[in-house]
Amino acid sequence: MPEASGSVLAFDFGIKRIGVAIGTLLGAGQSGPARALTTIAGEVTDARFAAIAALIAEWQPVLLLVGRPLNDDGTPHEMTARCERFANQLRGRFRLPVEDVDERFSSTEADANLRQRGLSWQQRKTQVDAEAALIILQSWFDLHARSHSPA
Secondary structure, X not given: OOOOOEEEEEEEEOOOEEEEEEEEEEEOXXXXXXXXXXXXXXXXXXHHHHHHHXXXXXXXXXXXXXXXXXXXXXXXXXXXXXXXXXXXXXXXHHOOOXXXXXXXXXXXXXXXXXXXXXXXXXXXXXXXXXXXXXXXXXXXXXXXXXXXXXX
């Protein structure tokens, strides 16, 4: 876990879309603002990684986070291995630290958040993956802050 400050990119990996969120790590368990950034659409691997490379070049993150889907009981989900492979590809291609984050219920929570803001189902469909990435990022920030808080 990096102690340095800098940008953190979080990914909600899916077969058709990858949601991306951006936040700021301030060091010593502190985090700055976080927001949903974008959704990378499409299933072509080269195009996806080109889009990710552009985001990494723009934001210069010190850490990448990947949502790791699990069943309610914590056992691996059908997408768990795919997300782990994606995390490994990020490590290999970009030589940055990558951490997995439990993402149980992130898409459900994201959809509920967007619905609460009054978005139609069509609007929610285009934004739910980036919103889920934001939830993944915020949960990591919350856990990181708790692990650095005085006992």
